[in-house]
Amino acid sequence: MRGLLIAALAALLLPASGLASAQSMKSDDPRPLAHREKVIVGMPAKFKQNATLLLAKVFGEFEKENLDVEYSIQKPSDSMALLSTGRIDAVVSQASAAFFNAAASGVVIKQVAPIGFYGPKNGFWATRALLKDRPWNPALLKGQTIATPAGNGSVSSHAARMELAKAGLTLNDVSWRQMSAGDIVMALENGSVNVALLLDPTWLKVDQTKVALAFPWPGDITGGYFYGPNLLTKNRAVGEAFMRAMVRTQRTYLQGDYGNNPRVVTALAKELELTEEQVRASSASIRFPPDFPMRTDFAEMVQNTYLSTPGILTYTKPLPDEQVMDRSFLRAAGAAAQ
Numbered sequence: 001m002r003g004l005l006i007a008a009l010a011a012l013l014l015p016a017s018g019l020a021s022a023q024s025m026k027s028d029d030p031r032p033l034a035h036r037e038k039v040i041v042g043m044p045a046k047f048k049q050n051a052t053l054l055l056a057k058v059f060g061e062f063e064k065e066n067l068d069v070e071y072s073i074q075k076p077s078d079s080m081a082l083l084s085t086g087r088i089d090a091v092v093s094q095a096s097a098a099f100f101n102a103a104a105s106g107v108v109i110k111q112v113a114p115i116g117f118y119g120p121k122n123g124f125w126a127t128r129a130l131l132k133d134r135p136w137n138p139a140l141l142k143g144q145t146i147a148t149p150a151g152n153g154s155v156s157s158h159a160a161r162m163e164l165a166k167a168g169l170t171l172n173d174v175s176w177r178q179m180s181a182g183d184i185v186m187a188l189e190n191g192s193v194n195v196a197l198l199l200d201p202t203w204l205k206v207d208q209t210k211v212a213l214a215f216p217w218p219g220d221i222t223g224g225y226f227y228g229p230n231l232l233t234k235n236r237a238v239g240e241a242f243m244r245a246m247v248r249t250q251r252t253y254l255q256g257d258y259g260n261n262p263r264v265v266t267a268l269a270k271e272l273e274l275t276e277e278q279v280r281a282s283s284a285s286i287r288f289p290p291d292f293p294m295r296t297d298f299a300e301m302v303q304n305t306y307l308s309t310p311g312i313l314t315y316t317k318p319l320p321d322e323q324v325m326d327r328s329f330l331r332a333a334g335a336a337a338q
Contacts, residue, residue, distance in 0.1 A: 027334025030064035042079030043092040048200035049116035056249040065241035083228035097153030108229040110326040123216035130194040138167035147196035151178030158305040247333040259283020
């Protein structure tokens with residue numbers, strides 16, 4: 001009888017212990033994959049707004065998930081094409097017209113998380129020759145060519161549209177030139193363009209005796225991380241492992257005054273090819289919310305900008321949010337994405 005009682009107590013205690021163990025595990029805790037998996041991530045350059053991705057690799061957070069992450073530096077248009085065909089697995093980019101057109105055609109591709117949110121100094125810069133010691137006026141954009149890494153049909157055009165509207169102008173009043181970040185700095189400094197987009201860390205490298213900030217990037221608009229068919233459908237477990245590492249990294253290393261964390265500063269200075277002083281000086285210009293917010297009206301808003309210029313999109317009505325945005329990977333990692 002005593003033996004039966006002990007066995008019954010043990011049976012009751014074991015599930016309780018297992019439940020307690022499960023409850024103590026956080027959603028973003030490492031759960032290494034059974035087999036080593038490689039993830040190729042395309043990006044236009046190593047920008048500070050991609051710090052989460054860079055630090056996840058430097059600090060071994062991908063390693064904890066049994067992931068081998070490789071970067072592939074390429075033009076945004078090229079990376080989207082490679083992503084849609086499964087030749088790379090993820091992309092750091094913008095919700096561009098190319099992205100929406102691919103989704104409209106039936107390609108399995110979605111934005112799954114935001115990158116860092118831009119602050120002061122990130123935005124559109126103008127030559128002092130254009131400004132002529134005058135304060136910035138949106139009317140100065142009329143007739144200008146704007147240089148950006150992604151060109152027209154990118155989130156940059158949405159930010160410019162907001163500024164143009166202040167002067168009663170539209171996107172038809174400007175033209176675009178797609179250039180690499182390094183070439184943009186040279187073009188601004190030598191005056192071959194008068195207005196260009198400079199983001200961290202590029203604005204730190206420009207000669208501010210020749211150019212000045214014209215208008216900042218909208219604080220609640222940013223780029224994102226995109227998954228293609230490999231991570232969305234073929235191997236979702238890898239996509240979830242990648243996102244766990246990202247969420248864990250952002251919450252661990254990029255909260256508060258992260259610019260005074262010696263490990264973070266040293267790592268970012270090396271990855272971005274900046275001095276540690278430059279990293280510290282710009283630490284307040286990019287914020288990394290712990291819950292990775294993704295606006296539910298973002299896709300419609302940006303598509304309406306593209307639809308305002310004929311020929312940018314291949315369709316006439318905005319695609320629904322659920323066709324182009326997937327917040328389930330963030331939720332699985334414990335991030336309360338909208």
